[in-house]
Amino acid sequence: MLASADMGKSWNSVAIVGVGLIGGSIGLALRERKLADQIIGIGRRTNSLEKACALGCVTEITTNLAEGVLEAQLAVVCTPVERIALHVAEIAAHCPPDCLITDAGSTKGQIVASVPAKARFVGSHPIAGSEKSGPEAACADLFNDRVVVVTPTAYSDPAAVSAIESFWQSLGARIVRMTPDEHDAALALTSHLPHLVASALAMTTPESVLPLTGPGWQDTTRVASGDAELWRQIFLANQVHTLKALDDFATVLERFRAALKSGDGTLLAALLAEGKRRRDALGS
Amino acid sequence: MLASADMGKSWNSVAIVGVGLIGGSIGLALRERKLADQIIGIGRRTNSLEKACALGCVTEITTNLAEGVLEAQLAVVCTPVERIALHVAEIAAHCPPDCLITDAGSTKGQIVASVPAKARFVGSHPIAGSEKSGPEAACADLFNDRVVVVTPTAYSDPAAVSAIESFWQSLGARIVRMTPDEHDAALALTSHLPHLVASALAMTTPESVLPLTGPGWQDTTRVASGDAELWRQIFLANQVHTLKALDDFATVLERFRAALKSGDGTLLAALLAEGKRRRDALGS
Numbered sequence: 374m375l376a377s378a379d380m381g382k383s384w385n386s387v388a389i390v391g392v393g394l395i396g397g398s399i400g401l402a403l404r405e406r407k408l409a410d411q412i413i414g415i416g417r418r419t420n421s422l423e424k425a426c427a428l429g430c431v432t433e434i435t436t437n438l439a440e441g442v443l444e445a446q447l448a449v450v451c452t453p454v455e456r457i458a459l460h461v462a463e464i465a466a467h468c469p470p471d472c473l474i475t476d477a478g479s480t481k482g483q484i485v486a487s488v489p490a491k492a493r494f495v496g497s498h499p500i501a502g503s504e505k506s507g508p509e510a511a512c513a514d515l516f517n518d519r520v521v522v523v524t525p526t527a528y529s530d531p532a533a534v535s536a537i538e539s540f541w542q543s544l545g546a547r548i549v550r551m552t553p554d555e556h557d558a559a560l561a562l563t564s565h566l567p568h569l570v571a572s573a574l575a576m577t578t579p580e581s582v583l584p585l586t587g588p589g590w591q592d593t594t595r596v597a598s599g600d601a602e603l604w605r606q607i608f609l610a611n612q613v614h615t616l617k618a619l620d621d622f623a624t625v626l627e628r629f630r631a632a633l634k635s636g637d638g639t640l641l642a643a644l645l646a647e648g649k650r651r652r653d654a655l656g657s
Numbered sequence: 658m659l660a661s662a663d664m665g666k667s668w669n670s671v672a673i674v675g676v677g678l679i680g681g682s683i684g685l686a687l688r689e690r691k692l693a694d695q696i697i698g699i700g701r702r703t704n705s706l707e708k709a710c711a712l713g714c715v716t717e718i719t720t721n722l723a724e725g726v727l728e729a730q731l732a733v734v735c736t737p738v739e740r741i742a743l744h745v746a747e748i749a750a751h752c753p754p755d756c757l758i759t760d761a762g763s764t765k766g767q768i769v770a771s772v773p774a775k776a777r778f779v780g781s782h783p784i785a786g787s788e789k790s791g792p793e794a795a796c797a798d799l800f801n802d803r804v805v806v807v808t809p810t811a812y813s814d815p816a817a818v819s820a821i822e823s824f825w826q827s828l829g830a831r832i833v834r835m836t837p838d839e840h841d842a843a844l845a846l847t848s849h850l851p852h853l854v855a856s857a858l859a860m861t862t863p864e865s866v867l868p869l870t871g872p873g874w875q876d877t878t879r880v881a882s883g884d885a886e887l888w889r890q891i892f893l894a895n896q897v898h899t900l901k902a903l904d905d906f907a908t909v910l911e912r913f914r915a916a917l918k919s920g921d922g923t924l925l926a927a928l929l930a931e932g933k934r935r936r937d938a939l940g941s
Contacts, residue, residue, distance in 0.1 A: 500871040520868060549868065559866040567877040569917075570858055572932030573910045574851060577902070582843040583939050584804060584833065587784040589880040590939075593851040596873040597936040601929035605922050612917060618861070619914055626857045630903055633853075633896060638889050645885035648856030652881040655867050655874075 382539060386411040388445040388468075390438065390460050392425035394502060395477045396451030397511030400430035402544040405513040415441040425508035439467040447540065450476040455606045458487035465490035475537045479560065480610040481524045481553035491528035495537040496553060498522045498560070499546060504598040517545035522560075524553045561614035566622055568604060569615065572597040666823060670695040672729040672752075674722060674744050676709040678786060679761045680735030681795030684714035686828040689797040699725040709792035723751040731824065734760040739890045742771035749774035759821045763844065764894040765808045765837035775812035779821040780837060782806045782844070783830060788882040801829035806844075808837045845898035850906055852888060853899065856881040 387403060389396045392414040403409040414431030415438050416422045422434035435441040442448050442464050450460045457478045464474055465488075474494045478484050485496045501519040503510065521541040525534040538548045551559070575597040578586070608615055632640040671687060673680045676698040687693040698715030699722050700706045706718035719725040726732050726748050734744045741762045748758055749772075758778040762768050769780045785803040787794065805825040809818040822832045835843070859881040862870070892899055916924040 500869060503872060519871070522869065559869045562862050563866050563870040563874050566861070567858060567874050569913055570854060570910070571873075571877050571936075572929055573906060573913050574854055575932040575936040576928065577850070577906045577909045578846050578935060580935065580938060582847050583935075585784060585806065585843045586847040586939060587803070588787060589855075590847050590851050592876045592879045593855050594932075594936050595876045597929075597932040599933070601926050601933050604929050605926040608917055608925060609920060609922055612920065616914070616918060619910075619917075622857060622861045623910075625861045626854070626903075626907075629853050629857050630900070633892055633903075634900060636893060636896065638893055641892060642885050642889040644860065645856055645881075645888050648859040648878075648881040649883070649885050651862060651864065651867075652855075652859040652878050654864060655870060 382408070382536070382543065384409040384446050386413065386444045386446055388413045388415055388442045388448040388464070389431060390415045390441075390448065390450045390464070391452035391456075392416055392422060392430055392434075392508055393451065394506050394508070394510045395499065395515075396449065397425050397428065397430035397508035398501075398513065398515035399449055399451065399477075399544065400425070401428075401511050401513040402516060404429060404432075406543065408543055411444075413441045413445070421508065425511075428508050428511065430508050430511055438463050442468040442472065444469065445472050448472055448474045450474070450478075453603050453606050454478045454480050454484065454610045457484050461488040461490060461494055465493070473533050473536055473540075475540070478610075479564065479607045481522075481556045483610050485524060485526060485553040491526070492530040493533050495529055495534050496524040497537060497541060498524070498556060499541065500560075500564070501546075504596050506600050506603075514545065516541065519546050520549050521546040522549050522551055522556050524551055524556050526553065557611050558614045558617075561611055561618040562621070565607060565611055565615045566618040568596050568599065569608070569619065570622065571595065572604075666692070666820070666827065668693040668730050670697065670728045670730055672697045672699055672726045672732040672748070673715060674699045674725075674732065674734045674748070675736035675740075676700055676706060676714055676718075676792055677735065678790050678792070678794045679783065679799075680733065681709050681712065681714035681792035682785075682797065682799035683733055683735065683761075683828065684709070685712075685795055685797040686800060688713060688716075690827065692827055695728075697725045697729070705792065709795075712792050712795065714792050714795055722747050726752040726756065728753065729756050732756055732758045734758070734762075737887050737890050738762045738764050738768065738894045741768045745772040745774060745778055749777070757817050757820055757824075759824070763848065763891045765806075765840045767894050769808060769810060769837040775810065776814040777817050779813055779818050780808040781821060781825065782808070782840060783825065784844075784848075785830075788880050790884050790887075798829065800825065803830050804833050805830040806833050806835055806840050808835055808840050810837065841895050842898045842901075845895055845902040846905070849891060849895055849899045850902040852880050852883065853892070853903065854906065855879065856888075 387409045412431045414434045475497045499521045575594040671693045696715045698718045783805045859878040
């Protein structure tokens, strides 16, 4: 812990826009690692901000974004993906000229293309989280040993990219650098497709048989409990890649179906073994 | 624990054929609840039986099924589904005339139709387990508060049905009584379809993007780590119902795809909300 804290740059003032699970966890991690003197939580609902403050996620709160970022050296936007570019623009209009800006959105292409502050904004996506939401679900080690994808572009200031990567590393994360489009193509497969499939699977299960579900169904459908509105935004922001991932999935599923329909046990076992091999490659 | 032990009938001799995760857990539960004096583990591989014995799952072991069931009052068959009917027949040929027989197979229709001892055999399916296997993964509370489906038929001796239900209850389980076909139709939706989907999802994920998977992918694909051969048998034994469940799933998935493709955010949000409602109905 001390080693990590030593590694990280200290900030006088960090602004977090949107203090839910991700924003709240960033605040908690910064405080626990003593990386920031002032952490300003910015949001629309006083009620939610007060909760985040009471939980120790932030040191100050405001519903006024312009005021909240006035002295920020770093601003992290943790709002739903459809709002991120707008919030980056608002921050850029009011923060000090050397303030770095990043986000935590689950999609990157549309956001990175839309932000105005192209030199100082570096897109990020911490691959951490859960089906839970709100500052109540925040925890200081959410990013510990997790991957954060950082998506610089040709417009990005290399010093800003480096500083944003150091920021996430100081919270315990490992950095993977990709282009926004590479990110969206990969996450369509590793996150957006699984969510769509889990949601469809939950919906396919009639309520009458829910008492006959076991740990397998529970695991396989767990992410379907995620916030529907947040996920609507993610799917629409990554429409093309998600549709492509769905096509890939449909092709594989059709191979399973054909093997089952023809009663080809050898083929079915081979497909199951390949799925197992892929899953086991990751570990539990 | 004492209350449960008081509830359960005590057995002088219980034979468990196949001492893996399920068989081993039955043995551990019987011992911890002091419900059986003698628990005979029966299997093909001495190595595996010795491990089960060392772990305390059984009190005695043998590779000779005929000898192992000679004095059994209860025999529980926990072998892969394609072997169960055969093992029931072997047990029936060698056990005392009043010995009760049940199984723990994930499918019921084919098994129940094939067994010879139709009065004394009552099919069961404990909806418990994990992607792990072997006696090392066994635990005494695996059935605690879990559902066990019991599938009597017109041939079943009512006293045998009642005794088998009491047996599972004495291990902490809740009983749901269904016909074998009702069971197979329901489990196709709650277990076999999720497994097929998880396996296809794992296979759809190129290894190059595995480092970008998070908790969501891990949960959604977890069951794909299950034993490929065991699952091949389950799918083939429940072919018709699983294909029907796959059709249901494909229909729902097509609704998601159409909403995404047309960019209909309202419809997409409604579908996601319905998936969430179904998932939340169960709890975590």
